[in-house]
Amino acid sequence: MLKYTLKRLLQSVITVLLIVSIVFLLMRLLPTDYYFREDELMKFTDEQKNERLEAEGLLDPPLVQLGNFFRNMVQFQVKKGRSYSLDQFIAAKLSGQGIDNPKNAKTSWNFNLGISRRIQYGQPVQKVIAEKFGISMKIGLISLAVSLVLGVVLGVLQARYKDGVFDHIGTAYTVFVNAVPHLVSYSLILIIGNQIFGLPAVYSSRNEAQSLILPVICLAMGSTAGYMLWMRRYMVDELNKDYIRLAKLKGLSTTKIMFRHVLRNAFVPLAQYLPYSILLTVGGSLLVESFFAIPGMGPMLSQAIPRYDLNLVQAIVMLYAALGVIGVFLGDLLMCLFDPRISLVGKGEAR
């Protein structure tokens, strides 16, 4: 198991690095004009533009830029001294000179993904992301919890009273939520919540709890419907199994059957996606966060790309990719825990 885990993690690291390289090169295809703002484009001559770009190192060939990016990714910092990239550090160590204070100085190292150029000028991208992901995660987790509880309970009830009134109402709800585009339903929630219930329409850190009510409703509305739908489906599938029939014949109470046997088994396929969804709450939601002016991760990518804030784009992609890979892995593990019949190693694999 350990060997399997290690192998898989190593593979993941390679995948993530490959993804970052691809994104890095893709982003270099953009015209550099995006680096400038409209009023700058209006006033700069081509020469001025080139000087700015050159100073930022954006005129180097893309592969050279990529090389620099990886070289500088890990930085060694000599206490109170200058910092080195990995290769400089090794070279200096090997030659035994070059580092300001080679012997006794404490060196520390840190990840360096570059600094943001447009979104928050001059800030290390880790810092920009660090400021942002907390709030996204907070809303995401609250709405995930809300929708998971609501969705599972309602889905179970739907399955329990299959083809009854409640089932139909539930189905109508899921259909309706999926049918109305989010752009529209979020706008409606914003206006109804603001004008009728007087809830704040924009985020404020001073009144955080209240100002997060509407965003959470927006987010939870859709995913509740999702959980209901799949929960119901898996439950119904499970209910037709022989062991349930046997349990019924043996005279087990319906509630017991539903919660002790059916729910457990039906939850396995959902559990697989749970870690993934939890981790990806970091990503936030584009629409919800722009609508309610929440300073989260959601709109970052779509803002950073057309602004040529490449370091930030790379960092975000790296984060998402890493979380995605880890999420899937944890999901597999969780599934094994829930259902001992499934095994990740050995004969379980299809041959």
Next chain:
Amino acid sequence: MKKMLTLVLALCLVLSMAIVPNASADKITDYVDYQTQQSEIEYWCIQHSQGAVDLNVLCNCIDGLLTNDNHGNLISCVAKDWSSNEDGTVWTFNLRDNVKWVDCEGDEMADCVAEDFLYGLEFVLNYAKNEAANTSMPIEMIKGAGEYYEYTKALAESDDQAALDLDLEKFKEMVGIEAPDDYTVVYTLSGPYSYFPTVATYSCLSPISGALLEEIGAEGYRNVTFDTLWYNGPYYVSEFVDRSYKIFTANPLYYNDEDELFNTVKVQMVESPDQAFLLYEAGEIDKVTLNQANLTAIYNNPDDKFHDYLVEARPTKYSYQFHFNYNRLNEDGSEDTDWNTTIANENFRKAWYYGIDLTEWLARTNFINPLSCENYAYTNTGVSTLSDGRDYVSLVLDEIGLANGTGTYARYDAEKAAGYIEAAKEELTAAGVTLPVKAHYYIVSGNQSTLDTAEVLKKCVEDQLGDLVELVIDTYVSSYSQEVRNPHLQAFQINGWGADFGDPINFLGQETYGDDNAYYSQYYSNANLATDEKLIADYQEFTALVNEAKAINDLDARYAAFAKAEACMIDHCLVIPAYVNVGWELTKVNPYSEIYCAYGMMTYRYVNYDTNSDGYTTAEVEELKAAYNAN
């Protein structure tokens, strides 16, 4: 129990109803403004920024030498007075001695002294420190600035750290700026620049606290954020939540007791203009620019609660023009001779000038008073003022025989136009041009409103010049300069220029012939590639007049000469003025008390605002406007 509850609720309702009308027409102490999320501040380093999104914030935070008032006049800021030697090459600014730097909690950090302005300029000119941002004006005007820039650039290329570590020593030696004592700054210029004080309002001459620079280093300062920055202006930023909101708090150590400040100013970021309106309605923001839907609905419905509160905004600082392309190429790179011949024909251009009534098109910007957007001059109103208080633009209008505010579209003259159309038709047919000639007009793709506007323009042009020209609306994906301008694809472009300093040369200098740095004639009109002799001669005549005016130091005579040059350009229709942007808003701020200046960066400085917590009505603003104009 239930009864109790009802009673309590009813009581609350009565009480709240009783309270609300009493709170009438107070001044606002905590003002809330808004911006769209697209316009979030990017650079907190004022020296590094030339963009409105930053300067709209920073003009409240970092005070330079001078600022503007609500009439656009230059007034004292950190400098209490200023003067020049006779020929306008040496400018001396005497500073106040009570200006302090405070941090993001309002605590005093240091005094603001003359040397801080030296640090500021050194930072701007140092290639390694400021990465070539904001250099164009100082390099042009200040003695030795260009040399110092080149020096740092060469140094940076061999040793970046050395350039970053440069202190003031070399800089003082090379550049024409000095601080004889703590409260005097003297600039020595490379020539006579009578308008230099207007440059002193701009970010390129802003100060940096030497102590702060020492604390966080040059690179640290370029990457500064609101919580490490030091402030010497009327406000400091006490809270900043990226793409959500920021809060300015009045600086307790602000030097000028006469300025009236808000206790706090909150700038709320909103997702769309419609959301801004929602917030205004809910009383959460104090001013909102209306989009077409809200404006139409409010205007057409006399019962709307905002119907009497519609206020026409003041024009923005941009003056929009039709820039013709005298060297249009087809998409395959070959020359579009039809268009180039046509546009080089002066009768054709005059037909465009006299023959198109743009009222309907202007209504796209302002459907209530389309003529508020009329623009007959190239330079924008409010850039320069004569000694008798008249605006420079009125001189130009006198020269070309037009006037603003006549109630009709003044330039349109059907009779004259008919003559020019006939003449153009004849000459162009003789030159072998197939009429109507195609005029390619490029707009950004995917923007409904831009497309609507372009279609109206097409209608305006073709209704009246349909025999001569067919307007073709083309789109570009994202980068106008790379996709359209560089390959010379546009037949004409409508573009607005906003000045950084207050002199007509900032406008007219963009149109001169044979000058690489003339932005519009070089990049938009491609005038230097034109081949028609008459056209070149006209350009040269205009350029000569500009150069003549440029050399004059006496302001009134200078402006008169510029007005002649500008009239010459408009008379030959080298460029045709199009419109200025005037929208409508709902506001609790008297728009005529806000700083208004067609150049520089002071528009969003929240000082000396007159406010009214009920909002201003249309009638009130009309009165205020009359009073303002009488001043």
Next chain:
Amino acid sequence: MAKNKNTRLKTPQEMQEPVVNLDIDYSQIDTEPKKERPYGREYPQSRSRMPEKQLFEFAEYRPQDAERIGYSNYSYWKSVLQNFLKKKPAVIMLGVFILLFIFTFVAEWISPYSVAELQQDNNAIFQLPSSEHWFGTTQAGKDYWVITWYATRVSIGLAAMVAVGQIVAGTVIGLVWGYVRKLDRFFTELYNLIDNIPTIIYMTLIALMVGQSVGIMAAAMVAFGWLGTARNVRNLVFMYRDREYNLASRCLGTGLWRILFRNIFPYLISVIVLRLTLAIPGTIAYETTLSYLGLISEEYSLGILLKNSRDYFLRFPHMLVFPAVIVSIITITFYLVGNAFSDACDPRNHV
């Protein structure tokens, strides 16, 4: 999360239940005329589903009867249709949708206006629905009726194109990916790479560099939208490719494509149909998001109308209501039809 949930339409256990009883004694059935039975060949279970009583009774041997029992007039697609027609709501909605689609052509014809000749009219902006303008007018004073129906046509066309493209590409790639073991690693890595880069990056890059027309966006959506289907198909192929009947088929020298399309593909039909039908509303929703980000440029499509109407609908709700209702109808239709049709496609439901 939602994206991945679709891939788990059926639980693995369910899928593994043999659909076909392979233990039939063929000597009891006629062996000769198999070829003549259209579709019937793969579903000989009809015999094994005889009433129990019959199975246990000794029957007198009569050649005609033997022939009659051995032959079934079972037709797969006919059963599908019969099953589908039993689901009344789906059938009704499908009827509504077909009428709606036909109406998009009729609408312009019965209206005094036509899309191509619409003129700006500053005096007629934002009119509410009236006998003159049946859906009111737009911000430019254009007739909203013809615009809405034209946009509906554009969007349906786009959605159908994208959905079919995605499904065809996804199915073919998924079949190969699942069946050819050597390629599994390659496709898995490719999938991980493409899937972990946020789509918004591709879309923005394509929009900024290639163009924003509907055609280009449709191509882009196909190019990055096949992944989900392909993975889904691949997982299913894994389950079936090593069943005994396939081993036998391979031993007898059946070609690759024949095995894929004759032996395996039929099991996938229900899943593919469901994905196809859900891809249509999915594409419309995606188009709405793309227009919100300004990445798609077409004069009229439902997504663009919805996006534009956000600026106006507080004051002029008719701008929002009409396109939103149409989108909802389309979504609900395909949601119901998809589920019903996919159930109908599942041969286990055919009796």
